[in-house]
Amino acid sequence: NDLVKPIYHRMPVILPHPDFSAWLNTEEKDINFLQALLRPYEGNDLEQYPVSMYVNNPRHESKETIKVI
Numbered sequence: 394n395d396l397v398k399p400i401y402h403r404m405p406v407i408l409p410h411p412d413f414s415a416w417l418n419t420e421e422k423d424i425n426f427l428q429a430l431l432r433p434y435e436g437n438d439l440e441q442y443p444v445s446m447y448v449n450n451p452r453h454e455s456k457e458t459i460k461v462i
Contacts, residue, residue, distance in 0.1 A: 394435065395436065396436045404433075406431055408430060
């Protein structure tokens with residue numbers, strides 16, 4: 394979406410709440426149905442803010458990873 398595009402070329406999947414159960418249903422095997430759930434997210438309710446490069450290391454699991462710079 395337009396918020397994430399300047400930062401990174403890929404966007405994580407964000408499903409609306411009504412689609413949760415369909416996505417998590419392990420019995421669902423219809424690939425076309427599941428792919429239809431992967432719609433672009435408008436992002437009107439998303440926010441962005443800078444964070445430290447400390448976040449980029451998966452070994453870091455302290456409060457520093459949530460510190461806003």
